[in-house]
Amino acid sequence: MTGRPHIAIDAMGGDEGVRIMMAGVAQARRRHDGLRFSLFGDEARIRAALENHPNLKAASTIIHCDGIVDGSDKPSAALRKANSTSMGLAIRAVKSGEAGAAVSAGNTGALMAMAKVALRTMPGIDRPALAALLPTLGANDVVMLDLGANTECDSRNLVQFAVMGAAYARALMDLDRPRVRLLNIGTEELKGTDEIRDAAAILRAATTLKMQFDGFTEGDKIGSGETDVIVSDGFSGNVALKTAEGTARFVTDLLRRAFTSSVRSKIGFLISKPAMHLLKHHLDPNVHNGAVFLGLNGVVVKSHGSADATGVANAVHVAARLLEADITRRITDDMANVSAGVQAESLTQ
Amino acid sequence: MTGRPHIAIDAMGGDEGVRIMMAGVAQARRRHDGLRFSLFGDEARIRAALENHPNLKAASTIIHCDGIVDGSDKPSAALRKANSTSMGLAIRAVKSGEAGAAVSAGNTGALMAMAKVALRTMPGIDRPALAALLPTLGANDVVMLDLGANTECDSRNLVQFAVMGAAYARALMDLDRPRVRLLNIGTEELKGTDEIRDAAAILRAATTLKMQFDGFTEGDKIGSGETDVIVSDGFSGNVALKTAEGTARFVTDLLRRAFTSSVRSKIGFLISKPAMHLLKHHLDPNVHNGAVFLGLNGVVVKSHGSADATGVANAVHVAARLLEADITRRITDDMANVSAGVQAESLTQ
CATH class of the missing domain: 3.40.718.10 (Isopropylmalate Dehydrogenase)
Incomplete structure (x- = not known):
């Protein structure tokens, strides 16, 4: 992949709050030298949480927003506030190419709907x-x-x-x-x-x-x-x-x-x-925290709502590894091989 | 239900052999006073195994047959030898009304195919x-x-x-x-x-x-x-x-x-x-041994191939309880209630 890995973090998603999210991201940052982060959410709370993590503070940009996707929000309701919520803006950062991956511990259905609409599926998927x-x-x-x-x-x-x-x-x-x-x-x-x-x-x-x-x-x-x-x-x-x-x-x-x-x-x-x-x-x-939506134009990782700092760090680690390995290009190449294999099979029948 | 419960046993099905099957059936017999059994399989081996279980011997009839359904038999192959195997004859005893239930520890696919073909599904199922x-x-x-x-x-x-x-x-x-x-x-x-x-x-x-x-x-x-x-x-x-x-x-x-x-x-x-x-x-x-095929005109219980004597006894117990409770009539009555409920629902729509 080109350039340094950059990950967008929905700081507001987890059940355990901003503090645990930031502790987890800081832990992941220590495993991946050179990772940069955009942190989406309530600026004051993010800033307060970062006081304990100077290493993360130095590698991050905070983007303030007031909107939050609630655990009980239906995907359709979440989609309507995509442009004002920490989850929606984190995904938009992937769409714009500013970040290579987004990590959220919020509502799974909402995250999936937003990611599908904003990022679309890869060619061949x-x-x-x-x-x-x-x-x-x-x-x-x-x-x-x-x-x-x-x-x-x-x-x-x-x-x-x-x-x-x-x-x-x-x-x-x-x-x-x-x-x-x-x-x-x-x-x-x-x-x-x-x-x-x-x-x-x-x-x-x-x-x-x-x-x-x-x-x-x-x-x-x-x-x-x-x-x-x-x-x-x-x-x-x-x-x-x-x-x-x-x-x-x-x-x-x-x-x-x-x-x-x-x-x-x-x-x-x-x-x-x-x-x-x-x-x-x-x-x-x-x-084992960190489930990935595979097949989109960009990496989106779901961290479990109840994950602790180590769990959040593992979810960020998954995102970082997939970026480093350029997962999207790998899948595109492999899909071309499936088509070739299937065509060869059709010809011999 | 009318008359004493009578259960047909495929004596040849289990991985552990006739001896374990008979030990299990004898154990079940002690829990259900008045149960009678038809034992299908190799007469000499059944007779030898029964020597240790006079209580079961007194409550059983042995029906000799040479054929065995193999673990690797496809259902279609098993169906072709339904009239010569211990499994097929045990199910036929249920079909003829001689027994109310059959218990086998043999090949699941074969047992299901034989039971469906011989017993047919109940009205409404x-x-x-x-x-x-x-x-x-x-x-x-x-x-x-x-x-x-x-x-x-x-x-x-x-x-x-x-x-x-x-x-x-x-x-x-x-x-x-x-x-x-x-x-x-x-x-x-x-x-x-x-x-x-x-x-x-x-x-x-x-x-x-x-x-x-x-x-x-x-x-x-x-x-x-x-x-x-x-x-x-x-x-x-x-x-x-x-x-x-x-x-x-x-x-x-x-x-x-x-x-x-x-x-x-x-x-x-x-x-x-x-x-x-x-x-x-x-x-x-x-x-928890003893899976039941529900919905047939007769009770068929599958005992796990690797079950021990207690496991076999539990499978026979399940068959006996379902016979005592007249499961087939219960299901027929309930299906009539579903139809009534659904009709009422349709009328109000």
């Missing part, structure tokens, strides 16, 4: 998808998409998501040929919907892509570490993501109950606290 | 659904369906699944008005596909049903205990079920690693063993 990293038992995390941007998807969408997910995995995890699978309800070729089977056929044929397409996977293999990118429609992906979150919480709740069920268990718990700490670290959503 | 109980943090388990019998579903299917799931919850959990929700990717009325929104509208209108329809739920609330029946298409349901299984295994694997990471942790683990045992019990799939 019909719809953007929401992607995130999930923990695995393997050496790397797994990229999963779509996590809820598109309720229904056709085979074209799924193929595009696979290409975008693979580009994301190469950028963030330094993999040469990420292993890609489609989420399905069985691994046999005949399983699933027409859309999934057609997408698999296209991906199998497109052999020039920078990915290793391994067919289908199932919900119980998401965290196994055997796949780098898992592709699904937004409905199933959202169900899988939330079911995984809910089940992890369910098991840790059971664990807490078990450990407080007797004096003996309580003592055992105290002794094994370092072990429990390790577990908590693995399941901590802040470690 | 377009497609059968696969239902199972999952653990929750609340007082009761939650019934979830469809878990994979139908890849795509329309609103009619979803409404029928809701009715069948509620009847199942009333039968197995003695609930008067089970709380029913549709699985979705948000709880607002506008979320999800047309099929889900239309199903919600029909269920909201059908106020005479013996259920409390509470709208939508999300993947992270499946185990929360706030819902008794969760309804989804077979694709999302299968993804959710497998993701929950995979995540529970993921967390317990992490836990094992954490507990063996240091001497201190190992000591803590030994001391808290009773607590870990409690956790294991909650997550043990044998406790």
